[in-house]
Amino acid sequence: MRILWTFVGGLGHLAPLLPLARAAQAQGHEVAVAGSGGLVPRIEEAGFRAYATSPRPHHDGAPAVRDLTPLEATDAEAAEIEFAQNFGDRGARRMAAELPGVIEDFRPDLVVRDETDLGTTIAAELLGVPVATHLVLASGLLIRPDLVGPKLDVVRAEHGLAPDPGLTRLTSGPVLSDFPPSFRSPCSPLPQQPVHYRSAAAPTRTRARAGRRRVYATLGTIFNKQSGDLFERLLAGLGEVEADVVVTVGRELDPAQLGPQPPHVRVERFVPQADVLRVIDLVVSHGGSGSLMAALAHRVPSVLLPLGADQPHNALRAEELGVASTLDAATATPDEIGDRVREVLADAAMGERCLGVADELRALPDVGSAVSVLEAFAGTDWTAHR
Known part of the structure; x- marks a missing residue:
């Protein structure tokens, strides 16, 4: 079987698809991935044929200058408006235009799209290719008829398709998820029950939670460059915490720009996250789905400073479940950050709730x-061809 994986956006949209794509490839299926031009090298490094659906600089991870413009307060409503513009309009229009050529060239039996890739469903509908959906928004809440439906219907009309105000075409095939089932907001039901699975082996911790504590801080791979002076405030606050601290700024930024740090604080471009999460006690992050779910898989609580996209919704849901604590990224002072980190490190009950989510993930099928x-x-017994 030939399977085309598609995504729109940055690495946070590509990365959740890769474990399943690798598993399909290992079972003998031919796999290709279509998405942001700047991530073509990442796709090829992962061992897949790549199709660029945008110019190469798009999400290419090229050396960047930090945007030190002061942050504005970001709430869920502002994130929703921006999401609708980026994904319901521009992203959908781009993918609807680019995917027909990709489909004609690769001739897939099946397309698997990231859930925010709304335009691929238009191309696949026009060409009669079945589509499955892979969730990438942990808490949901953004793919809603009232939010993206009107914008997506404009793109559908441009391609001669009837309106789909209920977004029923988006989930006409299976919906797959490697998130813990309990994390999705009850305010964001899906038309069908997702197929939940575990994308990696259940992680194990390599140290007991005793002795000097360890904290890991990250702002992801997109918002790290658009975070104003948040890194400076994080470092100032974490520098006053009695813990060993690792802060990653991303491959494109220079840690030296942040100046000297105390001996217990280490600033790196990148560290293997899976290795770090095995030995730390707390994650401080922007609340992206990947960062937050990785922390929970390792039974680790979080302090969240949402910057945009799905992060405010994830933070709200994490607080509802009692597995994280949230600060305002625009206004949090170093003292507030340090105090909140100390509070969460001392919160044994939050640690137990995180353990419950990790156990939920561990129980999912592989x-x-x-x-x-x-x-x-896809309608065929492919096991006969393995």
Whole structure:
């Protein structure tokens, strides 16, 4: 079977698709990935044929200058408006235009899209290719008829398709998720029950939570460059905490720009997140789905400073579940950051709730079960060809 994976956006949209794509490839299926031009090298490094759906500089991770413009307060409503413009309009229009050529060239039996890639469903509908959806928004709440429906219907009309005000075409095939089922907001139901699976082996911790504590801080791979002076405030606050601290700024930024730090604070461009999460006690992050879910998989609580996209919604849901504490990224002072980190480190009950979410993930079937769902959806007994 030939499977085309598609995504719109940055690495946070590509990365969740890769474990399942690798598993499908390991089962003998031919795999290609289509998405942001700047991530073509990442796709090829992962071992897949790549199709660029935007010019190369788009999300290319080229050396960047930090935007030190003071942050404005970001709430869920502002993030929703920006999301609708970026994904319901511009992103959908780009993918609807680019994907027909990709589909004609690769000739997939099945397309698997990231849930924010709304335009691929238009191309696939026009060409009669079945589509499955992979969730990338942990808490949901952004793919709503009232939010993106009107904008997406404009793009559909441009391609001669009837309106789809209920967004029923988006989930006409299976919906796959490697998030803990309990994390999705009850205010964001899906038309069908997602197929939940575990995309990686259950992680193990390599140290007991005793002795000197360890904290890991990250602002992801997109918002790290658009975070004003938040890194400076984070470092000032974490520098006053009795803990060993690792802060990653991203491959494109120079840690030296942040100046000298006390001996217990280390600033790096990149560290293997899976290795770090095995030995730390707390994550400080922007609340992106990838960062937050990775922390929970390792039973680690978070202090969240949402900067945009799905982050405010994720933070709201994490607080509802009692697995994280939130600060305002625009206004949090170093003292407030340090105090909140100390509070969460001392909160044994929050740690127990994180353990419960990790156990929920551990109980999910492995990635092979999701490959089987895709095979069944394509309508052929592919096990006979392995």
